[in-house]
Amino acid sequence: MLASYLKLAFKVLARRKFFTFVSLFGISFTLTVLMLATAVLDATFAPAAPESRQELTLGNSRAMMFKDGGNRWSSEAGYLLFDRYARGLGGVERLSIYASPQAVYSYPDGRKIQSFLKRTDAEFWRILDFTFLEGAPYTDADVQAARAVAVINETTRHRFFGEKPAIGGTIEADGRRYTVIGVVPDVSRLRTAPFADMWAPVTTAKSDSYRRDLMGGFNAIVLARDRSSLPRIREEFNERLKTVEFTDPRNYDTIVAPLDNKFDAFAREAPFSDRSDPSPQGWKLRLGLLVAAVLFALLPTVNLINVNVSRIMERASEIGVRKAFGASSRVLVGQFVVENVVLTLVGGAIGLVLAGLLLRVLNASGLIQYADLSLNLRVFAYGFGLALLFGLFSGVYPAWRMSRMHPVEALKGAAR
Amino acid sequence: MTAATLAGRADAREAAETTDTAIRLQGIEKVYRTERIETVALSDISLDVRAGEFVSIMGPSGCGKSTLLNVMGLLDVPTSGTVVLNGAPITSHGDRDLAAIRNREIGFIFQTFHLIPDLSVLDNVEIPLLYRRMPNGERRRRALAALDRVGLGSRVHHFPSQLSGGQQQRVAIARAIVGSPRILLADEPTGNLDSQMGDEIMAILKDLQARERTTIVMVTHDGHQAQQTERIIRLFDGRRVN
Numbered sequence: 001m002l003a004s005y006l007k008l009a010f011k012v013l014a015r016r017k018f019f020t021f022v023s024l025f026g027i028s029f030t031l032t033v034l035m036l037a038t039a040v041l042d043a044t045f046a047p048a049a050p051e052s053r054q055e056l057t058l059g060n061s062r063a064m065m066f067k068d069g070g071n072r073w074s075s076e077a078g079y080l081l082f083d084r085y086a087r088g089l090g091g092v093e094r095l096s097i098y099a100s101p102q103a104v105y106s107y108p109d110g111r112k113i114q115s116f117l118k119r120t121d122a123e124f125w126r127i128l129d130f131t132f133l134e135g136a137p138y139t140d141a142d143v144q145a146a147r148a149v150a151v152i153n154e155t156t157r158h159r160f161f162g163e164k165p166a167i168g169g170t171i172e173a174d175g176r177r178y179t180v181i182g183v184v185p186d187v188s189r190l191r192t193a194p195f196a197d198m199w200a201p202v203t204t205a206k207s208d209s210y211r212r213d214l215m216g217g218f219n220a221i222v223l224a225r226d227r228s229s230l231p232r233i234r235e236e237f238n239e240r241l242k243t244v245e246f247t248d249p250r251n252y253d254t255i256v257a258p259l260d261n262k263f264d265a266f267a268r269e270a271p272f273s274d275r276s277d278p279s280p281q282g283w284k285l286r287l288g289l290l291v292a293a294v295l296f297a298l299l300p301t302v303n304l305i306n307v308n309v310s311r312i313m314e315r316a317s318e319i320g321v322r323k324a325f326g327a328s329s330r331v332l333v334g335q336f337v338v339e340n341v342v343l344t345l346v347g348g349a350i351g352l353v354l355a356g357l358l359l360r361v362l363n364a365s366g367l368i369q370y371a372d373l374s375l376n377l378r379v380f381a382y383g384f385g386l387a388l389l390f391g392l393f394s395g396v397y398p399a400w401r402m403s404r405m406h407p408v409e410a411l412k413g414a415a416r
Numbered sequence: 417m418t419a420a421t422l423a424g425r426a427d428a429r430e431a432a433e434t435t436d437t438a439i440r441l442q443g444i445e446k447v448y449r450t451e452r453i454e455t456v457a458l459s460d461i462s463l464d465v466r467a468g469e470f471v472s473i474m475g476p477s478g479c480g481k482s483t484l485l486n487v488m489g490l491l492d493v494p495t496s497g498t499v500v501l502n503g504a505p506i507t508s509h510g511d512r513d514l515a516a517i518r519n520r521e522i523g524f525i526f527q528t529f530h531l532i533p534d535l536s537v538l539d540n541v542e543i544p545l546l547y548r549r550m551p552n553g554e555r556r557r558r559a560l561a562a563l564d565r566v567g568l569g570s571r572v573h574h575f576p577s578q579l580s581g582g583q584q585q586r587v588a589i590a591r592a593i594v595g596s597p598r599i600l601l602a603d604e605p606t607g608n609l610d611s612q613m614g615d616e617i618m619a620i621l622k623d624l625q626a627r628e629r630t631t632i633v634m635v636t637h638d639g640h641q642a643q644q645t646e647r648i649i650r651l652f653d654g655r656r657v658n
Contacts, residue, residue: 001546001547003552004542007539008532008534011535012534015533317530321530321532321543323491323515323518324491324524325518325519325523325524325543325544325595326515326516326518326520326548327515327546327547328511328512328516328547330511331547407492408486408491411526411530
């Protein structure tokens with residue numbers, strides 16, 4: 001029976017070309033946008049090198065210091081906060097403290113080159129699994145000795161050295177001359193923890209005043225021994241933050257800088273999150289994304305429902321015949337839902353191709369630095385799921401209306 | 417002797433032949449109600465149709481012929497009264513139950529053919545079998561046999577729009593008989609055809625009755641065709657008058 005439904009579905013689509021075009025346009029446009037959004041979310045949050053061990057990591061990139069009736073200060077946390085309170089947490093295998101990327105300028109051969117420099121400790125390279133195309137990362141000894149060494153990405157390598165060897169070469173940036181000791185692949189800007197053009201030891205900063213700041217300029221990432229340790233790590237760090245000694249206790253007596261998973265950490269940056277609340281804020285972003293997706297898909301769904309209702313009424317005679325020859329209402333609902341799902345899956349396939357093309361354009365445009373957006377199996381599965389849901393939602397109601405048709409009235413070509 | 421008395425005698429005779437009754441209607445009433453008016457479409461109709469009988473229903477437009485056929489075919493539920501098909505009273509009016517009985521016991525032929533334009537002749541004929549558990553090959557075999565039976569074995573891959581009216585009605589007959597139902601209900605099957613094509617359709621129906629012992633009830637306006645059936649049931653204003 002399914003084969004017969006599918007055959008009829010394709011025949012109906014082929015015969016009613018204008019209806020098919022209008023429906024497919026709406027479906028494929030909607031699904032293209034949803035698949036683009038899915039691809040961006042996937043490229044941002046799905047585990048992939050150099051964040052392959054993401055399910056074992058927690059991080060913080062947003063803190064809030066405040067006092068009831070006093071001041072409120074929301075920014076990145078300071079080096080001191082992590083250095084003093086995040087070391088030695090139970091269940092943590094590694095901790096890395098790193099500065100947020102800083103735009104630096106170089107003028108090789110009279111050319112102006114802007115790069116993003118991220119100063120990190122040596123643990124950074126042990127938590128994040130970068131592939132070294134050339135050379136190696138800097139070590140604890142390099143960091144302790146404040147050696148002006150740098151790891152650069154492929155693009156920076158190409159911009160500074162072209163075809164010449166990069167290892168051992170130097171780059172002048174932020175008032176210092178760095179010797180290149182390693183080259184890694186470009187990392188998309190969407191991956192905020194590993195992203196940079198150049199990485200250098202944290203100790204190469206112009207002054208060591210950062211070591212005394214509770215707030216400002218630093219992020220942390222911890223690698224847990226196992227997944228079961230994650231809640232304990234979060235809890236213990238939050239407890240430790242209650243013991244923070246404030247340099248200005250008249251204005252500040254509380255600091256919130258929880259170690260979140262990647263999605264929760266990202267959500268904490270969103271304007272609607274409550275940064276004074278140490279509990280995870282990811283659910284708000286999840287809800288927001290869901291509401292946005294539903295609202296975005298609602299209009300084309302309602303439109304498709306309307307088109308389907310009128311299309312089904314046009315086929316009243318067929319409904320009457322099928323009922324007369326033994327189709328129950330349930331069987332007819334099945335038939336029309338299958339037809340609609342076929343339509344939306346065709347729309348989904350077109351949407352997938354369009355999304356693939358647009359992702360290529362987006363990658364090439366440089367709008368998102370080093371973007372490597374792609375339609376992998378996961379995005380395809382999401383797209384397929386979205387198309388299926390779309391097909392079911394927009395097909396079930398018209399099919400139900402149709403199945404309620406009285407067979408005699410249907411044979412006369414009108415709904416009761 | 418009044419018409420009502422004659423009809424009463426005929427009913428008594430029909431009741432005596434219960435063992436061989438394909439369709440029995442008892443006290444059928446069909447009333448259509450809207451907020452303002454109530455229309456009586458059928459009133460106190462009782463009749464029996466013997467298995468293998470070819471009966472025609474005649475009467476002026478709007479007298480309830482098609483409504484009566486729809487009640488016999490379980491496409492419409494009577495307001496009151498009983499329908500018995502092949503000895504089994506119809507007690508459930510549930511959608512699935514009625515659909516299953518229609519699929520098994522009844523074949524329909526309509527004045528306007530009601531073929532699905534998107535489907536080939538063969539696919540149209542297969543429709544009743546789609547709602548039975550049946551392998552594809554068997555379905556195809558039966559549909560081809562039904563098309564052969566109506567002389568359209570060479571047009572199986574055509575679409576309805578590529579056929580003449582007479583050919584379309586023959587496809588509709590093939591669709592009606594493909595599931596080997598014991599009852600065929602034909603609602604003005606020749607109404608949209610010229611007299612020659614109409615005679616062809618009548619010949620097929622008579623042949624089906626003679627060879628397969630199929631019970632046929634045909635609504636018609638055409639007295640000449642009605643005369644070719646075994647019995648004429650006449651309706652007027654929703655009542656039997658013979």
